[in-house]
Amino acid sequence: MPIVVGIETTCDETSVGIVEFLGQSRKKNKKIPQIRELSLVILSQEIHSKYGGVVPELASRSHLDNILSVFREAVDRAGIKLQDIDLISVANGPGLPGSLMVGVNFAKGLAQALSKKIIMVNHVEAHIVSPLIENDIPFPFFSLIVSGGHTSLYLVRDIGNYEPLLKTQDDAAGEAFDKIAKIFRLPYPGGPVIDSLSQGKEPIFYFPDVESEDFSFSGLKTFCIRTAKNWFGPFPLPEFLASAQKKIVDELFRKTVNKVSEISENFPEPIYIAITGGVARNSYMRSLLLKADGKIKFVFPHPRYCMDNGTMIAFLGGLRNLVFGQLSDLKEEINPTYRLKPSGGIG
Ligand code: KG4
Numbered sequence: 105m106p107i108v109v110g111i112e113t114t115c116d117e118t119s120v121g122i123v124e125f126l127g128q129s130r131k132k133n134k135k136i137p138q139i140r141e142l143s144l145v146i147l148s149q150e151i152h153s154k155y156g157g158v159v160p161e162l163a164s165r166s167h168l169d170n171i172l173s174v175f176r177e178a179v180d181r182a183g184i185k186l187q188d189i190d191l192i193s194v195a196n197g198p199g200l201p202g203s204l205m206v207g208v209n210f211a212k213g214l215a216q217a218l219s220k221k222i223i224m225v226n227h228v229e230a231h232i233v234s235p236l237i238e239n240d241i242p243f244p245f246f247s248l249i250v251s252g253g254h255t256s257l258y259l260v261r262d263i264g265n266y267e268p269l270l271k272t273q274d275d276a277a278g279e280a281f282d283k284i285a286k287i288f289r290l291p292y293p294g295g296p297v298i299d300s301l302s303q304g305k306e307p308i309f310y311f312p313d314v315e316s317e318d319f320s321f322s323g324l325k326t327f328c329i330r331t332a333k334n335w336f337g338p339f340p341l342p343e344f345l346a347s348a349q350k351k352i353v354d355e356l357f358r359k360t361v362n363k364v365s366e367i368s369e370n371f372p373e374p375i376y377i378a379i380t381g382g383v384a385r386n387s388y389m390r391s392l393l394l395k396a397d398g399k400i401k402f403v404f405p406h407p408r409y410c411m412d413n414g415t416m417i418a419f420l421g422g423l424r425n426l427v428f429g430q431l432s433d434l435k436e437e438i439n440p441t442y443r444l445k446p447s448g449g450i451g
């Protein structure tokens with residue numbers, strides 16, 4: 105069965121995933137083949153932690169230093185020989201130009217040296233379809249991507265057919281976590297730190313709502329700075345962070361459910377909302393939404409598939425090639441501002 109290598113270097117994770125496409129289709133979504141992950145290596149660059157955000161020059165240098173050993177480790181763990189690889193899939197955008205260059209040039213070199221096929225895929229699309237790696241979800245379903253760079257809700261009618269429904273009008277949800285952490289001098293990335301400091305804490309602070317249809321998170325920073333500045337006595341930081349976390353999750357939940365309810369009146373039930381991207385690792389969000397009952401079913405990919413990872417790139421590249429016959433050639437380049445074509449089949 106075809107073996108696909110996925111290479112991910114769009115931001116601050118150097119990752120290689122190797123998957124095998126198994127022929128049989130699933131029960132609910134017959135179009136999507138089953139896959140087996142043979143290995144996944146994710147190296148999260150820690151060098152950015154003290155800078156409060158990703159430093160592009162350091163990110164590309166670190167990808168360059170590590171890509172070969174991450175690839176070798178993935179091949180070793182998968183127990184395959186290089187010649188067993190059938191297809192190389194790489195994310196060529198959107199992302200940081202220097203970081204994308206490392207992944208794309210590595211993938212091209214590999215394709216050329218091994219005489220293998222190559223396909224370049226969109227990183228955001230890989231997040232959108234990542235819930236299908238392990239879950240049998242029928243089309244159409246809703247995919248909410250909540251990461252450091254993107255916060256958008258899509259209606260997924262098919263592979264390649266994504267209707268954008270909501271987006272953020274300012275910061276992404278992950279960016280809001282990161283900026284709040286920076287205000288309180290906590291390390292980058294802020295999401296996991298706020299998540300762990302909030303464990304078991306009461307969200308006693310009230311954050312005002314933003315009345316817009318789209319998501320909005322930029323007001324949170326001002327509220328954080330003002331509250332901390334005007335506070336007398338020891339500041340109850342964990343309770344404050346738990347409140348900020350609750351606010352971000354509530355904002356995502358409320359606006360997503362409103363929009364989905366509006367669109368899905370005639371959809372067969374249950375209605376699936378898959379939540380992906382780094383913020384989907386948040387434990388408060390997972391515990392809250394997994395408990396949700398009713399006609400909407402929330403699906404969370406495994407936490408390792410929520411963050412940037414090579415398996416989702418291998419999965420999307422494999423789908424596009426094996427199911428739809430798509431391929432790239434070696435002349436194709438990085439596309440740092442790569443936008444998804446909203447709909448209209450395989451774009
Ligand atoms: O999808 P991702 O790994 O990279 C991007 O494509 O951006 O997402 C990274 C973002 C960061 O902003 C990080 O703070 C956030 O995901 N994040 C979390 C958690 N883990 C990562 N946010 C909230 N709670 C978490 N547990």
Ligand code: ZN
Binds near residue numbers: 251
């Ligand atoms: Zn991402």
